[in-house]
Amino acid sequence: xxxxxxxxxxxxxxxxxxxxxxxxxxxxxxxxxxxxxxxxxxxxxxxxxxxxxxxxxxxxxxxxxxxxxxxxxxxxxxxxxxxxxxxxxxxxxxxxxxxxxxxxxxxxxxxx
Amino acid sequence: xxxxxxxxxxxxxxxxxxxxxxxxxxxxxxxxxxxxxxxxxxxxxxxxxxxxxxxxxxxxxxxxxxxxxxxxxxxxxxxxxxxxxxxxxxxxxxxxxxxxxxxxxxxxxxxxxx
Numbered sequence: 629x630x631x632x633x634x635x636x637x638x639x640x641x642x643x644x645x646x647x648x649x650x651x652x653x654x655x656x657x658x659x660x661x662x663x664x665x666x667x668x669x670x671x672x673x674x675x676x677x678x679x680x681x682x683x684x685x686x687x688x689x690x691x692x693x694x695x696x697x698x699x700x701x702x703x704x705x706x707x708x709x710x711x712x713x714x715x716x717x718x719x720x721x722x723x724x725x726x727x728x729x730x731x732x733x734x735x736x737x738x739x740x
Numbered sequence: 741x742x743x744x745x746x747x748x749x750x751x752x753x754x755x756x757x758x759x760x761x762x763x764x765x766x767x768x769x770x771x772x773x774x775x776x777x778x779x780x781x782x783x784x785x786x787x788x789x790x791x792x793x794x795x796x797x798x799x800x801x802x803x804x805x806x807x808x809x810x811x812x813x814x815x816x817x818x819x820x821x822x823x824x825x826x827x828x829x830x831x832x833x834x835x836x837x838x839x840x841x842x843x844x845x846x847x848x849x850x851x852x853x854x
Contacts, residue, residue, distance in 0.1 A: 669778075729832075731776075732784040
């Protein structure tokens with residue numbers, strides 16, 4: 629009964645391609661996030677949606693476009709993939725108040 | 741503005757000895773603080789959280805952390821390390837400003853020696 633699930637787990641693709649990563653949470657949370665973890669394990673927030681509305685949009689190339697069809701889903705589409713996009717991408721969600729983040733297991737993206 | 745500093749990028753302990761992972765934070769508001777653990781090729785799992793209740797917080801797997809406002813610290817401890825504790829640990833501060841945003845520390849890699 630996975631709380632935050634993201635697919636695929638691994639994604640290997642060539643430069644210039646377009647790819648999507650999907651995320652779904654069944655926790656009833658209002659807020660969802662995308663984080664990027666680089667090779668040094670540093671976690672950087674990319675986007676945050678609250679109830680389908682974009683509330684955080686960090687300095688991310690506009691090749692990255694999040695889409696939230698409903699508050700339980702937050703997908704990430706990446707156009708024209710570059711070598712530097714190789715990383716692990718984590719989806720997360722949280723509820724109201726001082727509740728912690730619940731993370732998915734990550735998608736390891738490798739661009740060749 | 742908020743920030744979090746994990747003072748050690750790597751910590752190595754022997755099995756059965758105490759663990760101390762250090763975290764200092766800065767925050768404009770009353771922060772919430774969390775520790776997460778990431779095992780190799782896994783997602784992040786919540787260890788424990790502080791949200792303005794008791795300053796000594798107990799988490800899973802025998803870990804605990806103490807919130808010290810005067811020192812702006814939230815160090816993670818465990819009395820006796822186990823081999824399965826080897827992982828990356830992240831300290832996280834959550835500020836309640838205009839937008840709900842969490843800031844991650846740079847992580848501490850814990851190695852447990854037999």
